[in-house]
Amino acid sequence: MLRLALILTLAPLPALADEFTRITDKAEFVAAVQGRSLTTTAVRLNVRPDGQIEGRAFGMAVSGSWNWQSGYFCRTLDTATRDFPLNCQQVETDGSTIRFTADKGTGDVATLRIR
Numbered sequence: 001m002l003r004l005a006l007i008l009t010l011a012p013l014p015a016l017a018d019e020f021t022r023i024t025d026k027a028e029f030v031a032a033v034q035g036r037s038l039t040t041t042a043v044r045l046n047v048r049p050d051g052q053i054e055g056r057a058f059g060m061a062v063s064g065s066w067n068w069q070s071g072y073f074c075r076t077l078d079t080a081t082r083d084f085p086l087n088c089q090q091v092e093t094d095g096s097t098i099r100f101t102a103d104k105g106t107g108d109v110a111t112l113r114i115r
Contacts, residue, residue: 020092020093029073042058043112051065053065063078075089087107089104096113096114097112
């Protein structure tokens with residue numbers, strides 16, 4: 001009995017299903033965000049189909065631009081205190097949230113609600 005308990009404790013648990021699916025197409029990305037806000041408790045951004053980004057983050061105005069390159073969302077952002085250079089990001093969604101992973105999927109992650 002003890003041996004069974006030890007085996008069960010050491011056995012890896014199955015991974016929880018990751019319900020996010022990757023967006024690799026500009027039209028699919030635009031359909032997910034057009035006319036909607038991307039939000040957290042401190043961020044509200046509008047990513048417009050014309051390549052512009054506008055909104056607020058942590059009490060500051062945010063502006064920027066974006067385009068789609070080889071399956072990645074590539075953006076620049078400007079705030080009153082910092083400019084963020086071009087970064088191409090992997091995009092995934094579960095329908096109600098969207099996840100951006102910097103540096104083509106190898107960097108920092110930002111998850112926002114789609115409202």
